Amino acid sequence: MYSRHRFRGLRRSLAAAIVMLASIAFWLSQPAYAEYGDVVINNYSDAAGMRPVVFPHWFHRMRFRCKVCHADLGFQFKAGGNQINMLKIIDGQFCGACHNGDVAWSVENCNLCHSAKPGTPTQVHESTIQKLAAPTEPARK
Numbered sequence: 689m690y691s692r693h694r695f696r697g698l699r700r701s702l703a704a705a706i707v708m709l710a711s712i713a714f715w716l717s718q719p720a721y722a723e724y725g726d727v728v729i730n731n732y733s734d735a736a737g738m739r740p741v742v743f744p745h746w747f748h749r750m751r752f753r754c755k756v757c758h759a760d761l762g763f764q765f766k767a768g769g770n771q772i773n774m775l776k777i778i779d780g781q782f783c784g785a786c787h788n789g790d791v792a793w794s795v796e797n798c799n800l801c802h803s804a805k806p807g808t809p810t811q812v813h814e815s816t817i818q819k820l821a822a823p824t825e826p827a828r829k
């Protein structure tokens with residue numbers, strides 16, 4: 689025979705599992721905000737009614753040599769320093785050299801790139817310059 693005590697333990701671990709799954713679901717449902725070192729690109733997005741683009745630089749740096757993007761694909765070493773638009777991307781330039789459903793997922797995943805909070809200006813997120821320029825602003829984490 690099962691004791692009530694044992695059922696209570698089972699119920700408690702079930703409840704814990706549900707709480708854990710719920711928090712994971714909540715976390716996954718949150719919009720992706722820029723992290724340290726990410727480049728936010730917003731030359732045109734806001735004006736076009738799209739969220740600005742978050743480019744996770746370190747994520748890409750771990751996978752490709754600098755040369756691939758900054759020499760072969762012609763990306764300037766400057767946040768916002770490239771005139772990127774969707775025509776060029778679909779044409780295979782810039783992000784579109786890889787985000788073509790071949791090297792990486794394709795352009796129809798708008799929200800994976802256009803993920804910054806509306807109004808976020810072009811920047812290297814949490815760069816040293818930014819910190820020096822606004823020393824009183826509380827750190828956002």
Ligand code: HEC
Nearest residue numbers: 729730731732733736741772773774783787795797798801
């Ligand atoms: C692989 C990343 C990526 C994906 C996916 C992507 N975009 Fe973009 N998009 C960019 C970049 C980078 C820019 C330039 C951002 C800027 O300077 O504001 C841009 C700019 C834009 C612009 C403004 C310039 C223009 O071409 O008019 C619009 C509108 C836009 N995207 C719409 C979309 C829509 C709609 C989708 C999905 C069908 C999409 N994007 C998917 C990266 C992407």
Ligand code: HEC
Nearest residue numbers: 727729748749752753754757763765766767768769770812
């Ligand atoms: C997958 C493509 C890709 C790779 C690989 C890559 N970069 Fe970048 N890099 C970019 C893009 C895109 C930007 C932002 C350009 C823009 O906003 O128009 C950028 C911006 C920069 C900037 C200016 C912004 C900042 O963070 O100060 C520097 C410096 C830079 N890259 C250096 C490097 C170095 C060094 C490497 C290799 C270790 C590297 N990048 C690898 C795509 C890449």
Ligand code: HEC
Nearest residue numbers: 741742743744747752756782783785786791792793800801
């Ligand atoms: C040299 C190839 C290359 C270029 C250029 C490139 N990407 Fe990517 N990107 C990748 C690959 C590969 C992945 C991983 C795809 C996967 O996990 O299926 C990726 C993943 C991503 C992710 C998801 C990161 C994550 O945490 O899962 C974002 C966002 C992204 N790229 C945005 C961009 C934007 C914006 C540009 C242009 C400014 C760009 N990429 C240019 C190859 C590239």
